[in-house]
Amino acid sequence: MEKRPRHRPERSYPEAKRQIFVSELDTCVHCGAELKLRPNWHMSKTVQTLQGPLFLAGRAKMCTNAECSHCGTRYYASQVWLLSLPESSYGLDVLAYIGWRHEHDQRQLVEIQRELNQKGIEINERNVGKLYRQYLALLGATGEEIRKKLDATVEKQSGLIFGVDALQPEGHGSLLYVLYEILSGTVVSAIQLEAPNEKDLANWLKAYQDYPVWAGLSDGEERIIAALRAVWPNAPRQRCQEHFLGNLADEVLANDTELRKQMRVDLGGLPKISDFPEDPPLF
Structure with a gap:
């Protein structure tokens, strides 16, 4: 009888796509000074997704203003928690x-x-x-443990920065909406809905309406933007840089692909370069 290994063999995904996230914040929420990017990752791991294995890593930023009451505070790349x-x-x-x-x-x-x-x-x-x-x-993440984390963040940072994002697993039309807190890197709550409207999302977010909120972060989905404004009307809203740059890349990608195709056609008629150098002349 074949003996099974006591521990699960370590999985390896050398071909995994790499995705490196950087903290969404550019300036300190307390003093307004520009944040400094930390040289090392604050987390890294490989996860299995429905689109294939994915290597995730996050880089934090830190306030280095010596006059700031929160100098040394690190702001982590919380987008990684939207994927795993x-x-x-x-x-x-x-x-x-x-x-x-x-x-x-x-x-x-x-x-x-x-x-x-x-x-x-x-x-x-x-x-x-x-x-x-x-x-x-x-x-159902509205329990005591989540509240304690949010309360601790409010005590330390005087407020919260909430982000909302949605993902759609392949195979069905429902969306999983995720609420996360950026300053603490906490996944707060989630809800899975089919074709939700602004009111559905606002009702979900109202469980956290009593918290002081510095700002709201989201992609360009109008329903999310409207829900954030309805629940926290005085909080400024910022579009997620990752989504913004990704949308720009989508526009460029089609043109870039077409350009590469045309370059292959144009350069295909050129003579091939020899793999070996020619013999030098005798004289």
Whole structure:
């Protein structure tokens, strides 16, 4: 009988796509001084997503203004928690897929495991159950522990910066909306909805309306923007730099692809360069 290893073999994904995030903030929320980018990653890990393995890393920024009461405070890249929960090696899209298939489509956990395996996700039935429990905890993340983290951040920073983002797992039309707090890097809550409107999102956010909020961060989705304004009307709103630059890249990518195709056509008729240098002349 073949003896099984006591511990799970370490997984390796050398071809994983790399995604490095930087803190969304450019200036200190207390003194307004420009933040300095830290040289090292404050976190790094490889996660399995429905689009393939992904290497994630985050770089923090720090206030170096000696006259600031919060000099030395580090502001972390909280966007990483929109892709994967802390200490998890699976993407949030995998959690959303498991939750939706089990809750909405009434699939058994073992069936979901087989589906994920077919999609290239290395996971067993036990971990599917674990991720499903994390999914339920994320949807109901309004408990005492989250409140304590937010209260501690308010005491330290005098306010919060909330960000909202949405992801759509492949295979169904529902969206998983995630609320996170940027200064502490805390995933606060989530909700999974099909075709929500501004009122649906605002009702979800109102559970945290009593907190002092420095600003709100989101992508360009109008429903999210309207909900943030409805719940925190006096808080300025900023568009997430990652989404903004990504949208710019999408516009450029089509032109860049077409340009490369044309260059291959134009340069295809040129003679090939010899792999070996020609012999030098004798004289």
